[in-house]
Amino acid sequence: MKRIAAHLLLLAGAAGCDAISGNSVPEAVQASFTALCPVAKAVDWDREDGTYEAAFEVEGFAHSARFSPDGSLLQYEEEIALQALPASAQDVLQAQYADFRKEAHRVQRTHATSYEVKLEQADKELIVLFGSPGELPGKVKEPAGEFEGSTAAAPTEPEARWELPAELREVSAIALLPSGLMACVQDEEGAIYLYDLAGNAVRRKIPFAAPGDFEGIAIDGNTAYVLRSDGTIFEAAGFRHGKPRVTAYTSNLAATQDAEGLALDKANNRLLIACKGYDKRLGNNKGIYAFSLADKQMQEKPAVTISLAQEQLPNTSKKRKDRYAVLQPSSLEVHPSTGALYLLDAANHRLMVLDLHGRIQQVAVLDKEQLRQAEGLAFGSGGEMYISSEGSKKGRGVIIKYPKGL
Numbered sequence: 162m163k164r165i166a167a168h169l170l171l172l173a174g175a176a177g178c179d180a181i182s183g184n185s186v187p188e189a190v191q192a193s194f195t196a197l198c199p200v201a202k203a204v205d206w207d208r209e210d211g212t213y214e215a216a217f218e219v220e221g222f223a224h225s226a227r228f229s230p231d232g233s234l235l236q237y238e239e240e241i242a243l244q245a246l247p248a249s250a251q252d253v254l255q256a257q258y259a260d261f262r263k264e265a266h267r268v269q270r271t272h273a274t275s276y277e278v279k280l281e282q283a284d285k286e287l288i289v290l291f292g293s294p295g296e297l298p299g300k301v302k303e304p305a306g307e308f309e310g311s312t313a314a315a316p317t318e319p320e321a322r323w324e325l326p327a328e329l330r331e332v333s334a335i336a337l338l339p340s341g342l343m344a345c346v347q348d349e350e351g352a353i354y355l356y357d358l359a360g361n362a363v364r365r366k367i368p369f370a371a372p373g374d375f376e377g378i379a380i381d382g383n384t385a386y387v388l389r390s391d392g393t394i395f396e397a398a399g400f401r402h403g404k405p406r407v408t409a410y411t412s413n414l415a416a417t418q419d420a421e422g423l424a425l426d427k428a429n430n431r432l433l434i435a436c437k438g439y440d441k442r443l444g445n446n447k448g449i450y451a452f453s454l455a456d457k458q459m460q461e462k463p464a465v466t467i468s469l470a471q472e473q474l475p476n477t478s479k480k481r482k483d484r485y486a487v488l489q490p491s492s493l494e495v496h497p498s499t500g501a502l503y504l505l506d507a508a509n510h511r512l513m514v515l516d517l518h519g520r521i522q523q524v525a526v527l528d529k530e531q532l533r534q535a536e537g538l539a540f541g542s543g544g545e546m547y548i549s550s551e552g553s554k555k556g557r558g559v560i561i562k563y564p565k566g567l
Contacts, residue, residue, distance in 0.1 A: 181206050186213055189232030197226060197234065223266075237269045238277075246276055250291040254278060256530060261287070319531070320545070325558040326363055329354060332558040334378040334423070334492065335537035335549045336385075343539070343547070343560065346378045346387055353378070353385055353400060358560075369397045369407050376536070377423025377492065379432055381454070386432055388423040391416075392459075394432065394452060412459055414450065415440040421536070422449075422493030428500065430454045433464065435490035435504060445469045447488055449502070449519075465502065467519040474521070492538040496566055503566060505548065507535045512548070514567050523567045531561060540566070 183191070186206055190213045194201075201217040201224070208214075212235060214227040222240040229235055243251065243265050254263060261280035268275045280287040325332055331348040338344055338355070342364065345354040351370030354363050369387065377388030385397040385405070392412025397405035414420060414436065422435030432452040439447060448463025467488065474487040492505035501522070502515040510532070512525035527535055527548075533556070537549030546566045552558040 181208050187230055187232070190228045190230065193228055193232035193234060194226060197237075198224070235270065238266050241265050241267050241276075243278075246278070247291065250276055250278070253291070253526075253528065254289070256528065257526065258287070258289070319561045320564050321562040322531075323356075323358065323361060323560045325356065325549075325552075325560065327557070328363065328366075329356065330552045330556075330558050332549045332551060332560075333376050333421075333536045334388075335539045335547060335560065336378045336380045337539045337541055337547060338380060339542075344378055344380060344385060345537070345549070346375045347558075348374060348376075348551075351375060351387075351395075353387070353397065356560075365403065367397070367400050367403055367405065369400065369405055370395050370409070376421040377434075379423045379425040381425055381427070386423060386425075388420055388434065390419055390421065392418065392420045392434065394423070394434075394459075396457075408457075410452070410457055410459070413461055414459075415442070417441075422490045422504065424493040424495050424502075426451075426495050431464075433493055433495070433502070434459070435493040437489045437491060437508075439485040445484065446519075447485070447490075449493065465515070465517060465519045467515065467521075471521050473513070473524050491534075491536040494538045494540055496544070497540050497542060498544050503538060503540075503546075505535050505538045507550075510535070512538075512567070525567055532559075 183204065183206055194215055198217065200219060204215045204217045206213060206215055212227055212229055214225055216225045218224065224239045226234065227236040243263055246265055258280050261282045264279040266277040268277055276291040278289045280289060329345055329347055332345050333348045334346040336344045341358055343356045343358055345356050347354070349372055351368060351373055353367040353369060355365040355367070357364045374390040375387055376390050379386045383399055383401050385400040387395045387397065389395070392414035394410045394412070396408045396410065399405050412420070417438045418436040418440050419438035420434050421437040424433045426433050431454055434450045434452060436447060443463070443466070446469060447467045449465040449467070450459060451464035452459045469484060469487055487509070489506050489508040490504045491507035494503045496503060502517070504513045504515060506513065510527040510529055512527060513521055514523040515521055532548060532550040533553060534551040535548050536551060539547045544565050546563045547560055549560045550558060
């Protein structure tokens with residue numbers, strides 16, 4: 162376990178900690194530490210940003226405790242057996258990191274508990290952080306230099322799950338209505354299905370167009386907007402009454418772009434469109450395009466440009482044609498509180514949070530068993546998040562609810 166203690170000290174050094182002797186630790190901190198860990202021996206102390214951290218071992222397991230100068234405990238971390246991790250964390254580790262060597266830690270901060278797992282495989286190292294049960298994000302750090310690098314997340318337990326009826330096996334987009342209905346679109350059918358989450362049943366099917374490849378839906382009051390993969394947007398005004406007034410707006414997207422994500426950006430009175438494919442004119446970038454609801458026109462240039470060279474999008478392929486495959490958006494939403502952009506990527510099993518400059522802020526790793534092909538994303542007014550996934554040939558499509566986003 163000495164290696165773990167050394168690793169903790171490396172992290173401290175990387176963050177700007179100063180090693181100090183026990184004599185330099187305030188009496189209030191010493192007293193709190195002694196009361197908390199009376200059996201601790203061979204304690205190494207560090208000082209960082211006015212706080213004091215003790216690193217030590219108990220029965221061969223690495224521990225650390227961080228205190229404020231007045232002796233208040235800020236954080237306690239202890240190495241634990243893998244079997245002591247929550248079942249959901251063990252499932253993720255087994256499904257996604259079975260071949261890695263693992264070391265687990267429990268971290269307690271102000272009544273909140275999280276878990277860290279260090280993974281090693283050959284010359285690769287990852288640190289996975291699992292949040293409390295019911296919270297989607299934990300994080301994964303992929304070290305660069307002294308353990309500072311890109312982040313990704315591993316989901317924990319969802320709050321609710323629905324198996325969809327056969328007619329929604331290929332659900333490709335969802336949007337939550339205030340009445341507790343979920344508006345759903347499925348591939349190859351020009352119809353909006355109103356699915357009752359409380360009653361677990363389709364309440365209405367509303368045709369709006371001939372068959373096609375429909376991939377996105379956004380709701381603005383009593384008007385639905387549905388995106389076809391060629392970039393055409395169908396406006397279905399008064400759709401809740403069953404006989405919508407439909408207007409189709411053609412796009413100026415390149416044929417290779419394959420539009421899949423559609424989101425309402427209410428604050429800017431526009432729709433945003435994300436593309437699974439690419440446009441060579443953008444170079445090593447992909448774009449999110451704006452469709453103005455004021456004049457019903459799509460902008461030619463992207464409203465948001467996403468660089469594919471960001472560290473959260475590692476491309477291990479040596480084939481130039483595959484450089485675009487590191488990001489293949491399948492759904493897009495605007496968070497109701499923060500305004501951040503949420504991108505689903507079904508092909509790469511990821512959920513990403515971007516700012517309006519196209520910079521990736523967080524990445525969540527999706528569970529392939531729960532979300533086979535995640536193509537639908539929606540938020541409730543309170544920030545609760547819904548993700549839908551297509552079913553297999555014999556399996557059903559699903560909707561999974563999380564209490565919040567990332």
